[in-house]
Amino acid sequence: MIDRNGSTGSFDGVHRRNLARILGLAHLEGPLSRARITALTGLNRSTVASLAGELIELGLVEERAPDPTNRVGRPSPVVAAHPGVVAVAVNPEVDAVTLAAVGLGGRIDARERIEVDDLVTPERTALLVADAIRRWREGDLAHARFAGVGLAVPGLVRAADGLVRFAPHLEWRDAPVREFVEEATGLPASVGNDASLGALAEHLFGAGRGVDDLVYLNGGASGIGGGLVVHGRAVGGHSGYAGEFGQNRPGIAAPEDRRADGGVLEDEVGRARLLEALGLRSADEPTLADAIRSAVDAGDPAIAAELDRQRRILATALANAVNVLNPSLVILGGFLATLAEQDPDAIRAAVAAQAMPAAMEDVEVVVAALGEDRLMIGAAELAFARLLDDPLSVAG
Amino acid sequence: MIDRNGSTGSFDGVHRRNLARILGLAHLEGPLSRARITALTGLNRSTVASLAGELIELGLVEERAPDPTNRVGRPSPVVAAHPGVVAVAVNPEVDAVTLAAVGLGGRIDARERIEVDDLVTPERTALLVADAIRRWREGDLAHARFAGVGLAVPGLVRAADGLVRFAPHLEWRDAPVREFVEEATGLPASVGNDASLGALAEHLFGAGRGVDDLVYLNGGASGIGGGLVVHGRAVGGHSGYAGEFGQNRPGIAAPEDRRADGGVLEDEVGRARLLEALGLRSADEPTLADAIRSAVDAGDPAIAAELDRQRRILATALANAVNVLNPSLVILGGFLATLAEQDPDAIRAAVAAQAMPAAMEDVEVVVAALGEDRLMIGAAELAFARLLDDPLSVAG
DNA sequence: CCGTATTTGTTGCGCTTGACCGCATATCGA
DNA sequence: TCGATATGCGGTCAAGCGCAACAAATACGG
Numbered sequence: 001m002i003d004r005n006g007s008t009g010s011f012d013g014v015h016r017r018n019l020a021r022i023l024g025l026a027h028l029e030g031p032l033s034r035a036r037i038t039a040l041t042g043l044n045r046s047t048v049a050s051l052a053g054e055l056i057e058l059g060l061v062e063e064r065a066p067d068p069t070n071r072v073g074r075p076s077p078v079v080a081a082h083p084g085v086v087a088v089a090v091n092p093e094v095d096a097v098t099l100a101a102v103g104l105g106g107r108i109d110a111r112e113r114i115e116v117d118d119l120v121t122p123e124r125t126a127l128l129v130a131d132a133i134r135r136w137r138e139g140d141l142a143h144a145r146f147a148g149v150g151l152a153v154p155g156l157v158r159a160a161d162g163l164v165r166f167a168p169h170l171e172w173r174d175a176p177v178r179e180f181v182e183e184a185t186g187l188p189a190s191v192g193n194d195a196s197l198g199a200l201a202e203h204l205f206g207a208g209r210g211v212d213d214l215v216y217l218n219g220g221a222s223g224i225g226g227g228l229v230v231h232g233r234a235v236g237g238h239s240g241y242a243g244e245f246g247q248n249r250p251g252i253a254a255p256e257d258r259r260a261d262g263g264v265l266e267d268e269v270g271r272a273r274l275l276e277a278l279g280l281r282s283a284d285e286p287t288l289a290d291a292i293r294s295a296v297d298a299g300d301p302a303i304a305a306e307l308d309r310q311r312r313i314l315a316t317a318l319a320n321a322v323n324v325l326n327p328s329l330v331i332l333g334g335f336l337a338t339l340a341e342q343d344p345d346a347i348r349a350a351v352a353a354q355a356m357p358a359a360m361e362d363v364e365v366v367v368a369a370l371g372e373d374r375l376m377i378g379a380a381e382l383a384f385a386r387l388l389d390d391p392l393s394v395a396g
Numbered sequence: 397m398i399d400r401n402g403s404t405g406s407f408d409g410v411h412r413r414n415l416a417r418i419l420g421l422a423h424l425e426g427p428l429s430r431a432r433i434t435a436l437t438g439l440n441r442s443t444v445a446s447l448a449g450e451l452i453e454l455g456l457v458e459e460r461a462p463d464p465t466n467r468v469g470r471p472s473p474v475v476a477a478h479p480g481v482v483a484v485a486v487n488p489e490v491d492a493v494t495l496a497a498v499g500l501g502g503r504i505d506a507r508e509r510i511e512v513d514d515l516v517t518p519e520r521t522a523l524l525v526a527d528a529i530r531r532w533r534e535g536d537l538a539h540a541r542f543a544g545v546g547l548a549v550p551g552l553v554r555a556a557d558g559l560v561r562f563a564p565h566l567e568w569r570d571a572p573v574r575e576f577v578e579e580a581t582g583l584p585a586s587v588g589n590d591a592s593l594g595a596l597a598e599h600l601f602g603a604g605r606g607v608d609d610l611v612y613l614n615g616g617a618s619g620i621g622g623g624l625v626v627h628g629r630a631v632g633g634h635s636g637y638a639g640e641f642g643q644n645r646p647g648i649a650a651p652e653d654r655r656a657d658g659g660v661l662e663d664e665v666g667r668a669r670l671l672e673a674l675g676l677r678s679a680d681e682p683t684l685a686d687a688i689r690s691a692v693d694a695g696d697p698a699i700a701a702e703l704d705r706q707r708r709i710l711a712t713a714l715a716n717a718v719n720v721l722n723p724s725l726v727i728l729g730g731f732l733a734t735l736a737e738q739d740p741d742a743i744r745a746a747v748a749a750q751a752m753p754a755a756m757e758d759v760e761v762v763v764a765a766l767g768e769d770r771l772m773i774g775a776a777e778l779a780f781a782r783l784l785d786d787p788l789s790v791a792g
Numbered sequence: 793c794c795g796t797a798t799t800t801g802t803t804g805c806g807c808t809t810g811a812c813c814g815c816a817t818a819t820c821g822a
Numbered sequence: 823t824c825g826a827t828a829t830g831c832g833g834t835c836a837a838g839c840g841c842a843a844c845a846a847a848t849a850c851g852g
Contacts (some may be wrong), residue, residue: 014410015838035800044840045405055426066847073799074847156754170646185655199525213634228720230633237626238609239720241755248716249647249750253658262649316645320545324624326633354802358552358561359637406839414810433831445809445830462818470818470829566794 013130018043019391021080022051026061027104027388028130031080033066037378041339052079059145060391061106068381081105086131087383088149088187089376093196095224099132100373101141102180102380106205106372110142116365119171122164125151126180132168133185137184149181149189150383152197154222159240162191169222190382193218196243197378198368199227200234204332205377206369213327217245217318218368219334223266229327238252250316257309265317269310271335277306289338312340315350322363333368340367407454414439418447422457423500423784424600427476429462448475453542456481456787464679468478477501482582483779484529484545485772487590488518488521489620490565495528497537498770498776502601505540506532506768515567518560521688522576525607525778529581545577548593548771550618554638558578558587563619585776591616592639593774596622596630598727601773602765607724613641613714614764619662624721646712653705661713665706667731673702683733698791708737711746718751718759725776729764736763756788 032040038048049077056060059158062082066075081104091098097120129149136144155167162178181189194201199216202208208216212232218225224246228235235242240247246266256350260267275283278291283329295303318330330351332340340347348365355363370377386393417437421428425436434444449455458478462471466514477500493516510524525545532540551563558574577585588596595612598604604612606626614621620642623625624631629639642662648654654665671679674687693701714726726747728736736743744761751759766773784788 012837014406018839029801033800038800045801046841047839050838070849071799072847072849074801075802076846142802156752226720230631231629233627235626235721237755238724238758239722239755241721241752242720244719244722244752244755247647247752249712251645251647251718252647255651267678320644320646321720323643324622324638324717324720325631326635326640328634328639356552356637356640356643358635359633359640362634407810408839410820411809434829440811441829446810470827472829649835 012032016390016392018047018051019055020389022048022102023055023081023391025080026081027384030105031064033076033078034063035076036123037079037195043301049262055079055391058391058394058396060387072214083107083144085147085387086144086146086346087380088129088185089152089379089383090125090149090181091152091379092120093154094119097125098376099129099212099378100376101136101144101146101166103375104384108376109141112374118303120179122172122180125177126184126372128390129182133187142206147387148187148189148383149185150197150379150381151177151181151189151191151193152379152382153177154194154225154242156241157191157193159236162189164191165241174269184311188195188383188386192379192382193227193240193243194224194375194378195225196227196234196236197376197382198333198370198374199243199331200223200381201370201374202368203229203234204381206374207366208329210328211329213325214329214331214333215325215327216243216320216333216368217314218338219269219271219332219339220280221271224269224336227329245317246317246322248317248320250313250320252313252316254312256258257312262376265313268313269317269336269339271341273306273310273375274303274335277303280374285334287336288335289341292338292342295396306337307339307342311343311347311350313341315347316354317363318347318351319354320350328362328364330363331368332364332365337367340365369388400583402537411479412786412788416444416785418444419451419477419500419787420784422451422475422477423502423780426476427460429472429474430459433475440561443758451475454787454790456783456790462663479503480540481543481783483543483776484525484581485775485779486521486525486545486577486755487548487771487775488516488566489550492772493521494526494772495525496772496776497532497542497553498772500780502639502769502773504713504772505537518568518571518573521573522580525577526580529583535766539663539746542583543545544583544779544784545575545581546593546775546780547573547585547587548590548775548778549587550590550616550621552637552640553587553589555632555655558585560587561637584779584782586781588695588775588778589621589623589639590622590634590771590774592632592636593778594621594729594766594770595639595727595774596768597766597774597778598764599625599630600728600759600777602770603727603762606727607723607725609721610725611714611717611723611725612639612729612764613710613730614728614731615665615667615732615735617667620665620732624666624710624723626721629656630780641713642715644713646709646716648712649710650708653708653722661709664709665732665735669702669706670699672729673699681730681734684731685737688734697784703735707739707743708747710735711743712750714743714747714761715750718747718755720756724758726759726761726762727764729770733763 038045055394061079064078071126086103089100089102096113097114099112153164164172164175178189178191195218198218205222208214214229216227227247248265352360434441457475460474482497482499485496485498491512492509495508549560552561552631560568560571574585574587591614594614604610610625622641644661743760748756
């Protein structure tokens, strides 16, 4: 109740937390010397040595010969996450299921995109995952240790049990996909919302590294999702549904900017309206971005007006978020990144015009950095969570 | 950098944290038996006894004879926050400065409201505080230990150094009021935004007790402010300006509902427009509430329409917050509470109509519980923060 | 090529602290 | 009055981290 962390307040708790801190550093910061770990954690040299040794015995990290560092003094061994520890990341989508084996540190060891004709069911997703793991185990990843499976699902996921409450495009409703995957693979599985996991990935490994308060918005084919980081932690909310910016209703200053009566953000700001303005039927992300660039370069007034309109409305939604959350960073992904890249200062200026000046002082608006690996890395993080939180939990 | 808490990860850290946990329990839960502390913390009986003894020696808690508990077994001594430990809470406002001496546990030992004719300056505020402390020290609180001063300021407060960036109604701009108070009183001082501190108080002692994810909105004379609690912690944002709901621009579905062109939430939803609909010039909070009740009971259509209009717009703003933060509780204070109490289910229904159904499942909308003491308790919490975080920091 | 300064790993020791155990004590019910 | 239950208290134990001394590995200067 008050006690957050099992055995906090006891020696065991200290030990576990210190192990977790070192493993976390190896995971997030990449390979780093024991000396650097000592500096970053404030622990004693001897303590770091002993903890690192314990992590080595657990098979979670390995020590390499020191990097040649042109500095005086005895060189310090480099501690790195063990390459044999991998998580399975899964992203079921309308047209395909993407799977990846992701190592600690965010290294992607294998990646597959399995196209599907019909909508994939939760049961079939589980089978595809089990099948991929079997193939990987017979191939390059024969000696890998699979820590678990993380699923990034485009829909609402209940945090308590990983139940997919509703994924409109997949037509999943109250789908216990976590249990299906655990049964099919024998591995622990976790489920999260795709945009929230994207936010997590950008926070840990992308444009939001080291930023403790950020807002992430992603424009996908199916709408606008997002995620928050507050106090350096991803925000799930009470049930795990936090971050649904697409369902917000921002103010629309000019009535002629409104397209959908009583509509929400993703009715007004969306790929479909951009495609329409371009006269295209459909396009994937890079194609759309190229088409927009060409049209703007050619001086097409229709696309310029539509871009401006969407930017204005997006800016109001972002200003609302800035006022409430006072982040230091706003990250835009998907077609929202395209919207922003087209005129990098325009978005920030439009937000600044509507948000409190003080809150805007330290806000940067940037484009997401991780590209298509984002969801795989976020999903893997979910699968690694238990291990990173308590490395001893995997001890045999 | 990684290490949040000074000496976390060492024995000293464990000891300090355990002391802080017990003091925190006595502070937040009120007097409680050693047995209950043992149960709540998971610490060993002997450990609790030793830690409690240490806190007694520090003069922070005291032990009383056991409460008569009609149960078998040896009765357990009751641990309570020491009544002699107090914080000074200050709330400078346009017409008056309110001061209070608040004990651990939220008990208010003294309270003064000093009316001012002209706007109070930061310098004068500091003198008023020092003066009040002097009087208290000569009176009932002769033996009290003043832990510090907490100021709840109606304006933007920079978290890093407590600088009041801008308090429009007080006409303070970049006011180093914290330093003024520290110089005048010789006590450590902290400054926070009034609405954020109200949210903190409601979270710790009011309608939001035990709730880890909540949104608080307060309607004051000067506008709408608010605060958030995420992961059980108050949200300040990067610079401390978080919670400014009043500056948001929610969608307004019916154009005829709009009153201010290009206005923000507090231009549309405000006391002034309620007073106008009632034909009143000014009124304090209870008077306004009474007037609204009477008018509604009398079937006044103008006030009913205005209440409905404000509720609709407020509901959109709340729905936006619910979608993004997925709280389990929304707390309304000030005239927003009046707005809600008038028709308790109407607000929730209006929010539910515009927020995601799943996110609304577990949301309760309630009225603030603490009344006029809210800001004093929140400000005192600020002053107690250091002590509660590390009880040993006050050791001589 | 060698000595010195610098940095870091290693080792053993000691301190701190919470868990555990046994016994004394306090209350209630029979 | 006695047994059952639950707690307090003191002592002992075990575990983990810091510390200090020593050893090892590197750069630099002569």
